[in-house]
Amino acid sequence: NGTTDLGGPVDLDAQGNASIAVPLAAGNHAITAVFTGFNEHQGSTSAAHNVAVTPANVATTTSVTGPATAVEGADVVLNVQVSPAPSGGTVQFKNGANNIGGPVTLDSEGKGSITQQFATAGAQSITAVYSGAAGFITSTSDAHTVTVSAPAETDVATTTVLTVPATATKGAAVNLVATVSPDPAGGTVQFMDGTTPIGAPVALMNGKATRSHPFATTGAHEITAIYSGAPGYLTSTAEVATVTVDEPVDGGTSSAGGSLGSLFGSS
Numbered sequence: 001n002g003t004t005d006l007g008g009p010v011d012l013d014a015q016g017n018a019s020i021a022v023p024l025a026a027g028n029h030a031i032t033a034v035f036t037g038f039n040e041h042q043g044s045t046s047a048a049h050n051v052a053v054t055p056a057n058v059a060t061t062t063s064v065t066g067p068a069t070a071v072e073g074a075d076v077v078l079n080v081q082v083s084p085a086p087s088g089g090t091v092q093f094k095n096g097a098n099n100i101g102g103p104v105t106l107d108s109e110g111k112g113s114i115t116q117q118f119a120t121a122g123a124q125s126i127t128a129v130y131s132g133a134a135g136f137i138t139s140t141s142d143a144h145t146v147t148v149s150a151p152a153e154t155d156v157a158t159t160t161v162l163t164v165p166a167t168a169t170k171g172a173a174v175n176l177v178a179t180v181s182p183d184p185a186g187g188t189v190q191f192m193d194g195t196t197p198i199g200a201p202v203a204l205m206n207g208k209a210t211r212s213h214p215f216a217t218t219g220a221h222e223i224t225a226i227y228s229g230a231p232g233y234l235t236s237t238a239e240v241a242t243v244t245v246d247e248p249v250d251g252g253t254s255s256a257g258g259s260l261g262s263l264f265g266s267s
Helices: 260-264
Strands: 027-031 049-053 061-065 069-071 075-083 090-095 111-117 122-130 144-149 159-163 167-169 173-181 188-193 208-214 219-227 241-246
Touching: 061 122, 075 090, 075 122, 090 111, 159 219, 173 188, 173 219, 188 208
Parallel strands: 069 144, 167 241
Antiparallel strands: 027 049, 061 075, 075 111, 090 122, 122 144, 159 173, 173 208, 188 219, 219 241
């Protein structure tokens, strides 16, 4: 293999044939065979035979997470994780045999999500099918069941209001606060940055849910909050609020020693 021996010398058979089985790393390999010679037979070297080895395809595992229950017509966030994180590909969420929306592009950690409303009550069987990508094999998640119930006549409509800063500094944590009215007896709030969940759902306390979050990228981030609902209370989604994230600003030079004027006075 180039200048590297592949194993040890191999004996020829009666027809002058020899073979060897060796594993090769990914990449291009120039394979030659060198006959050492024997008695009246002189030695010889073959022309190079080029072998292009592609990386082995990696098996993947796809998993779906989301709430176990939902109310008909309410927003539900479904999350997917493909492991190990592939270098490309998409995930198609499905409810039984029916597609939910279009394919979802995965982020660099192999994660994706979709917000869905169920139109009918009953058990919904949710799966996610990873498309595969170069070097990564397709996979399908186990089914995640969401039991959807019709809104009860006594269920109370809720309103979710989001409070966020207008601006933030990249890498510095800011508080995202959601207030649900009237104060429901339970439920959680899922904060979202566009279509990407910000952490896990946050339990309500006295009608409020707060998440401390540092933004990793600059620019405009469209934040919203989805209240899950609870027995007797309907789900609700806050209006989008924009947080503009800037790069950190250098603090400038220190003036602890003061100016010459402050030390000696000025006239």
